Each structure stands twice: as C-alpha cells, then as structure tokens.
Amino acid sequence: MSKLKIPVHTVHSGILQENAVMLGDRSMKRLKIPAHGTLQLAFGSFRQEVTVVPVPKSDSLRVSEGLARRIGWNHRLTLGVSYSSGSRTLRLGPLIGVLVSRARPDNPDRLFGPITLFCRELTNVCQAQGAYVYFFTPEALETHSSSIKGWVYDEGWKKQSLPVADVINNRVTSRKVENKPSVQHFLADVKSRYGTHFFNEKFLDKTEVFEALRQDPTLQRYLPESHLLNGYAVMKRMCGQYASVFLKPVRGSLGKGILRISKEEGGGYRLLSTTPLGTRKQIYPTLTKLFQSIAPKMKTTRYQIQQGLPLMELGRRPVDFRALVQKNGTGKWGVTSIVARTAGGNHFVSNLAKGGTLSTVREAVSKSSLPAGVKESVQLQLPRAALAIARGVETFIPAHFGELGIDLALDQTGRIWLLEVNSKPSKNDNTPLNDQKIRPSVKQMILYCRYLAGL
Template sequence: MKRTKVKIQVQHAGMYSDDRVIMLSDALVKQWKIPTNTTLALRFGSAKHEVKVVPIQQAGVLRINDSIAAKWGLSTGSSLCLQYKPTSRALHIGPLIGVMISRAYSGKPDRPFGAITTFCRELDEACKLYGAAVYYVTPDDLSGQGDTVKGWHYAGRWVKRAFPLPHVIYNRLTSRKLENRSNVQQFLRHAKTQYHSALFNEKYLNKTEVFDALRKENSLQIYLPESYLLKNLQTLKSMCTKYPTVFLKPITGSLGKGIIRIKRQADNSFTCHFTNLGGVRKQSYGNLSQMCAALSGKIKQQRYQIQQGLSLISVGDRPVDFRALVQRDEQGQWSITSIVARIAGSHHFVSNLARGGTLSTVKEALARSNSTASSGGAVKLRRAAIAIAKGIETQIQGHFAELGVDLALDMQGRVWLIEVNSKPSKDDNTQLTGENKLRPSVKQLIQYSRYVAKF
C-alpha cells in the first residue's frame, strides 16, 4: 500500500468535466503503477465513486470533478492523505474525522459550539497540517442508517452540509444522556458494522468501574486508595472508623460537584464539607451515628464512591493534585502529552478550575510545596499515568485514545490515583504559555486518527 499527501483541486469545467475522470500527478501514477486505462474506485469515508485516472504534470495534486466535491464536502486547497491499494484497485483519500459534539448554536455564527469552538478550529488547523478532514455533528443530526450525515465544517466560516460517514468518530458528547440516546447508539452501530468506522472515547467511565477494573492489575495496586461503591451505612461507618478523612464522590460526577469530605475530630465528632454551586457548606455532628443518620437520605438518592482520604502535599495550605493528559500517539502507543499541577482555591478542598483552582507547572508546584516528599515526584507521576492508561486499556472494554488521569502525591512521596476521565476538558489542559499555536494535544488527536484509519 502506497501513501502520500496531495492537494485537492476542484475541476469546474473544461475538457475533463466528466465526473468519472480524476487527474493525478504523473510522477505518482508512474511510481505507484496506477493503471490509467481502466476503472478504479475512489473512496472517501463511506463514499465510493468509480473513476479513471488521467496523469497531469502538476506535482502533488489530485483534481476531481465539482459534482463529486459537492457530494463529499471537498474544496480546492484541501490537503488529504492519498493511498493506493492495488489488490482492491482503489484510491483512498482521507482520513475523514467526524467529531460528535453536544450542541450547535445556529444563531451564533462566530461561536456555534460555545466554549469548544476554539478547540474545533484548532482541530481543523491540525487537519490541514497532517492531511485530514474534519466535521462536527450533534445528536440531533444522527440516524441509524444511510451513508451520509449532516455536519458542520469550517470554510472561512462555519457551514453545515452533508458528508460521507467518517473513517474515525471522536466522541466529545458531554453528557451520558446524549451519549445513550437511541439514535446516537444506532448511528454508531451502523458506522462501525457497515463502514468499519473507528470510534474512540466511546463512553464515559464512572469511578466505581475504574477502581474495580484497575484492582485486577496487581502492578497498579500501589496507586489505588481504598475505595468502594457505597452500598450501605455499615461501609460508611467502617471507613470513617478506619481513616481520619474519607471522601464521598458521586460516581458519575464531574467538576468537583457533589463531593462530601468527612473528617473525624480528636473528640470523635465529625465535620462534613459539602461542595455545591455556591462553594462549600460545613456541617458538624456530635458522633458517628448522628452523621450517618444525617447522610442516609443523600446516600439513598445518589450513588457514591467512598474513598480513603489522603494527606497530600500542599502549596500554602492548599492541596495540590495533578492532571496528566495521556494520549495514543502516531504509532498507537500511550504517551504523556502534558501534566499540569492544580492547586485548590482558598476555602476549597477540590482543585477543579471551576471551583477556584489554579494551574501551575509540575516543577513549580513541587518546588513551592517545600516538601521532601516531592523529590522525584515528576518521574513517578509520569510512570503512574502511563501504567494506569494501560490498565484501563486492558481491563475496560472500549476504545480510548485520550484519558485525563488525576493523580496526587502524599506527604510520604507516594503517588495515588484520584480518578480517570475519558472526556478530559480541553480547557483544563491548556498549555501554560500565552502563545497562539496548535496545542500538542490537538496535533496528537489527528496523528492518532491517521494511524487508526490506516492512513
């Protein structure tokens, strides 16, 4: 199989206006021994068109008829990878990437996708760099049949039009409700079974699922705090007796919402801190029984993961944790794209930026912690993040190409896993520089898409 990158030119009229004729650089035709006197298949995602190849002198160019370009959403100047498969007598252009996003605001032409519009433009720029095409589709536009889908793409402005089904589907849906809609699941089944589309980050991970899966890996036990799905008050009493601090975390929560921190005081009374939209609410209880009675209603309404509290390194009495963005690279291997430190805001015990947390480099946070426990911390964090990503790959069914792995370093220098996010926020992992350039995380997504689509 031969491959290269070509510039697309759209042929509007003239001698070869027949849509069954495409023109390709003569040097490529000769190098790849592409037959010019017979019919071949030209493929782009799920689309297929029978063509004959006419050689032209212009280097690095694929010229196609405007009717094909209109059907496939292609325009002059697009840069795409081209490959020729002699066994199937087919020319493939791509990869075509479809990104599932939660919603589009048609009344906002400059920011149709809200806060992730900038990220979507970055993906588009990265596609130009690496020879790929991308469009964005919402659940409202998906159906479980057909070989086209209506999506948005950038052509000087955001335009909505029909595209073939993609080689690669990148799931950026931000709610389980949208992800589980029947038309979304039907579309995914159809794309995977009929057109062999690769789907990655196909589902949310919940906290219980992650910890139960990773416990099966002996080498990962060292990173796992004691943690269970909270099924009854007896487990709550047992953990609160065993540890001076425990956390209750909604198993499907995000952004630090709904977390409860329970601290046992010296006189065996208990103090609970509840995160809510307005910040943190504090409540004290005289003993364990009183606290359990007060929390029993919440436990019945919401499923929690109960987790051992950790004594973390801190900066100015504010706890620090670390978000590692672990992505598959152009060879399909897990690699670390970035690790940032997140310092909790004042009066908060969670480090989420949405709750007043601040970003720092790992090196700076470790230095500012003034703790001997931070020695060698950066290396240990990287080692743990890669090992945990591999554990997710081994133990959880599904295809993941990027994971946000939240880690902590305790006062003894031990690394602990806090949680794993299969839909890591793009804002949380912004480079800590003011330069206006493509983020490495965005480039990595396109490079991996090329790999998984075999371009």
C-alpha cells in the same frame, strides 16, 4: 500500500467528466497506480468508480465540481492519500468526525459552546496535516445512512452533507445523550458497515475504574481504598479506619457534589461539601446523624467512598496533578502534558471550575515540603504512573479510548495515588502552560486518527 499527502483541486465540470479524476504522473508513479485505468475513489464512507487521467509535471489531484459537491468538498484542501492495488482503491483522508453534544447556530462565535475554539484549532491542524474534520450532533444521526449533516469551518461555520467518517471522536458531555438508542444504534451500524473507528466510546464510572484496575497487582499501589457506598456499615468501617474519607458521585465531574467527612477533635464529625460559593461546613454529634443527613442524596446519586489522603499542599491548599495521556501516531500511549492544580482558597477540591490554579509540576513540587530526594524522583514517576494506569484501563475495561485525563496526587511522603480517570478530558482544563496557538494535544489526536485510518 503506498501513502503520501496531495493537494486536491476542483475544476469546472465542463473540463472534466464527473466519473474521471486527473492525477499528477509523479504521484501515480509513487502510488504505483496504472495509467488510464479505473479505480475506486474512497473518502470516508463515500465510494465512486472513476477513470484516472495522468497529468504531466503535476502533484495534485483534480476532480470535477459535481464530484466534489457529492463528496462534500467546497474548497481547496490537502489530503493524505493511499492506493491499494489489491482492491484498486484510492483512499483520501483521513475523514474525521467529532460527535459533540449540541450546536447553537444562533451563536456562531460559540457554535459548540466552550469547545468552539478547540474545534477551530482542530480544523487548522487538519488542514496542515492533510486531514478533513467535521463536527456533528446526535440529532444528525440516522441508522443505515451513508451521509451525515455536519459542520465544517471555511471562513465561517457551514453545515453540509458529508460521508460517514473513517474515525469518530466522541466528545459528548452528557451520559444521558450518549446512551440514547439513536446514538448507540448509529455507532454500531457504522462500525459494522464501514469499519469506522470510534474512540472514547463511553464515560467511565469511578467504581468501574477502581474495580478494573484492582485486577492488576502492579497498579494496586496507586489505588486508595475505595468502595461503592451502599449503606451505613461501609461508611462506619471506613471512618473508623481513616482520619478522613471522601464521598464522590460515581458519575460526577468537575469536582461537583464531592463530600468530605472527618472526625472533630472534641468529638463528633465534620461534613464539608462543595457549593458554587465555596465550601459548606456542618458538624454532627455522631456518624449516624451525619449518615441520616446524606441518606436522601443517596436515593438519587450513587457515591464512591474513598480513603482520605494527606495530600501535598502549597500554602495549606491541596494540590493534585492532571495528566493528559493520548494514543500517538503508532497507536501507543504517551503522556502529552501534566499540570499541577492547586485548590482555590475556599475549596477542598482543585478543579479549575472551582477556582483552582495551574502551575508546572516542577514549580509545584519545588515549592512543596516534600523531602529533597523525593522531589526529583516524583517528576519521573508521575508520567510513569499515568501511562501504567492508561494501559490498565485499556486492558480491563472493554472500550476503545484514545485519550484519558488521569488525576493523580502525591501524599506528604511523595507516594503517588490515583484520584480518578476521565474519558472526556476537558479541552480547557488540561491546557499546557504556554500560549502556543496549536496545542500538542490537538496534534496528537490527529496523528492517532491518521494511524487508525491508515492514512
């Protein structure tokens, strides 16, 4: 199968019949397409039998206005193209769909909320790389449909009917929405009918991740002791074994709802909890009393209890590291970026949503009190650990992931620990520390989509 990128132009329907396309003879030779024959034109789920008319000294593909309208094209574009002689199919694309939680048509500058700029960035990269992207919400989904009402950017956001995409990236940020029967039925339907690739299929639960990774002996060194909190007995044992423990909502994100329990020097136990205004501190005379105070929360929230770690600190503020690990243009995992995150002054978690600050790994490690020999080695070991964990998630959790946010920590001896794995890494939180207009993470995502689509 031959592949290349080609400009696509629309011409008046009077010049060109709707079931014919004009293709430059040089492109036809490179793609090994027979002249004046018929073939199937494919774009996502769209299929149309067309006659090919060769055009001397041209590198472009020309289609009629009517055909362009039916496909969903409304402006000039450049697309990847491949030809399969066996099926006589000329495929254009890749066509990429991004499933987002919601759209706000009344606020076009922030149509998709905080990820609107990411969506614009993605559109720009697609135009440069010969791909086509649209954005759609769960409300647009219909089972057994060959088209979707989606949003495209062309001098402003426009809604139009488009084919089902070759590749769909799941950016839904609500577990409840993701698990709707309409969403799950649609995804199963397009996978079976069109072979659509769907990545970052689901949210990850903390318990699920740690239990899965524990199956690989080589990953166990990164895993702090961690259990589902199912009663007082496990809390008593963990608090007896460690100076501090963390209680993390199994389905939490952005540092919300995390609790930290530690022993007081004069007796009793201290409970720290995250609030929008900072850290709340409560003292309990016994662990039993503390457990009784949080038991009502356990009726509505499942917690993971995890060994507390003596984390590397800067200015008495704990530091952790967010690695963005993505599949590349050959389908292999690679580390796109790692940044250090230092907790805000009145917080014990480092998320930017809680007032944390970003720095480079080198800057954070060099300012730390880690032993000199350790400082150099951990900068090599952090990406290796992130890659090993990503491969472990892929091996032991039956779902398709194309990118993962992996939160790592260093203790005060330089040992690397896994804190959590996020299958919906924030498009704001993991920005590399420079002002590039196009982030490497966005380019990498398109390369992986092209790999999946074979275009």
